[in-house]
Amino acid sequence: MAFRYALFIIVYEVKNVKKIIGFIAILAVFIGGSYFAYNYYYGGDTYYTKIVTDGERSTETSDSGETFTFYDYDQAAYDQDGAEKDVNLHESRENPLRKDAYLKLLVNERKGVISWEEVSQDDVPDQALTQLN
Numbered sequence: 001m002a003f004r005y006a007l008f009i010i011v012y013e014v015k016n017v018k019k020i021i022g023f024i025a026i027l028a029v030f031i032g033g034s035y036f037a038y039n040y041y042y043g044g045d046t047y048y049t050k051i052v053t054d055g056e057r058s059t060e061t062s063d064s065g066e067t068f069t070f071y072d073y074d075q076a077a078y079d080q081d082g083a084e085k086d087v088n089l090h091e092s093r094e095n096p097l098r099k100d101a102y103l104k105l106l107v108n109e110r111k112g113v114i115s116w117e118e119v120s121q122d123d124v125p126d127q128a129l130t131q132l133n
Contacts, residue, residue, distance in 0.1 A: 044108035047077035047085055048119075048128040051103065054096040055089075071096050077105055082127035089113050102132070 055071035062068065073089040087107055091097065102124050106115045121129065 041111075042108070042114065044106045044111075044114055045079060047079050047087065047105045047107050048124045048132065049075055049077040049087065049089075049103050049105060050132045051075075051097045051099055051101045054099070055091070057096070068092055069094055073097070076131075077107070078128040078131040080125040080128060082131050084131065087113055089116065 051073065052075070053073065055073045058070045058072070060068050060070065069092070071091045071093060073091070075087065075089075076084050077087045078084055085107065087105060089097075089103075089105070090113075097103075098118075101118050102121055103116045104119045104123070105113050108114050124132065
């Protein structure tokens, strides 16, 4: 009798372990897929550029009559190894970006420049800085 009871408990525990392992596997696939999807749409590579022009100014009027000002900057950007990439920075703002400002860009292969931040010259990697100057 004790043997049957022990065997029952072992079989029961194995079934529970299989369920837990299956749940963990499904969860891992979901988390992994979410990570890759996020990087596909919102990830990218870091490039550096220096603003040397005032950009091309344009305006658009919305259906409500509000006017928006845009500045387009088509220029070269460089990664930390000095490899060049032509980028288009399209900004909705009242004034152009500051000339001679160094920018750190996040560039997505499919969407182009996703985000940027102004950085000091000291924060730009040496090989990219050499290409920019």
